[in-house]
Amino acid sequence: MEREDPQNDSFDFLFKIILIGDSNVGKTCLVQSFKSGLFSETQQNTIGVDFTVRTLTIDGRRVKMQVWDTAGQERFRTITQSYYRSAHGAMIAYDITRRDTFDSVLRWLHELQRFGAANVLTALIGNKRDLEAERQVQFADACKLAEEQGMLAALETSAREKQSVEEAFVMMARQLLQQNGLCVTPDTDTHVLLRTNSRAIVTGCHGNCFI
Numbered sequence: 001m002e003r004e005d006p007q008n009d010s011f012d013f014l015f016k017i018i019l020i021g022d023s024n025v026g027k028t029c030l031v032q033s034f035k036s037g038l039f040s041e042t043q044q045n046t047i048g049v050d051f052t053v054r055t056l057t058i059d060g061r062r063v064k065m066q067v068w069d070t071a072g073q074e075r076f077r078t079i080t081q082s083y084y085r086s087a088h089g090a091m092i093a094y095d096i097t098r099r100d101t102f103d104s105v106l107r108w109l110h111e112l113q114r115f116g117a118a119n120v121l122t123a124l125i126g127n128k129r130d131l132e133a134e135r136q137v138q139f140a141d142a143c144k145l146a147e148e149q150g151m152l153a154a155l156e157t158s159a160r161e162k163q164s165v166e167e168a169f170v171m172m173a174r175q176l177l178q179q180n181g182l183c184v185t186p187d188t189d190t191h192v193l194l195r196t197n198s199r200a201i202v203t204g205c206h207g208n209c210f211i
């Protein structure tokens with residue numbers, strides 16, 4: 001199970017996660033939701049890059065998640081690209097109510113391939129799921145894209161309603177632990193979530209553990 005102890009600053013693993021995607025898709029709100037559970041209707045656009053930390057405990061291991069929230073605006077592109085290299089994982093976010101932000105996902109992936117580490121783990125995050133009536137991107141299309149591009153998973157979130165935000169970060173942490181040769185026990189809640197709201201593309205783990 002995951003829990004947080006704000007008194008304890010030590011950690012066993014440090015993973016750097018970068019959030020990229022078009023402006024106004026809700027990257028900062030997702031990070032805020034993960035960090036503090038708060039949501040702002042009037043969130044300012046990010047200038048350059050912001051940095052947040054939260055430590056999770058997964059199967060008794062303290063996993064420090066260093067989250068880099070990048071500006072989606074074009075004018076900050078040179079600054080934000082310089083942060084790609086050190087990221088272990090990247091969340092590429094789009095807004096389910098704006099098709100153009102989904103159409104940009106491939107461009108973000110290509111930037112990541114160009115400037116990031118070769119083995120960076122990627123997940124596709126469709127945010128603003130609470131605005132179902134305004135939906136312009138079908139979840140099936142996101143799953144198809146994620147699968148074609150070899151991403152870990154496609155998920156839909158709502159930073160506003162706190163839907164699947166925690167699960168998205170925990171999923172990244174668990175997969176990164178597995179990539180580091182560690183076996184982690186199945187997370188029942190996450191798997192229910194992945195079956196109902198989203199689709200796990202990679203669900204297996206090599207070695208003597210299983211999901």
Ligand SMILES: Nc1nc2c(ncn2[C@@H]2O[C@H](COP(=O)(O)OP(=O)(O)OP(=O)(O)O)[C@@H](O)[C@H]2O)c(=O)[nH]1
Nearest residue numbers: 023024025026027028029041046072128158159160
């Ligand atoms: N309805 C709804 N609105 C959201 C959600 N997440 C973010 N928003 C709103 O979307 C707007 C943009 O959110 P941000 O978090 O600043 O977007 P961003 O992707 O970080 O934007 P940049 O910093 O410019 O890259 C704000 O008005 C938020 O209140 C969500 O899950 N649902």
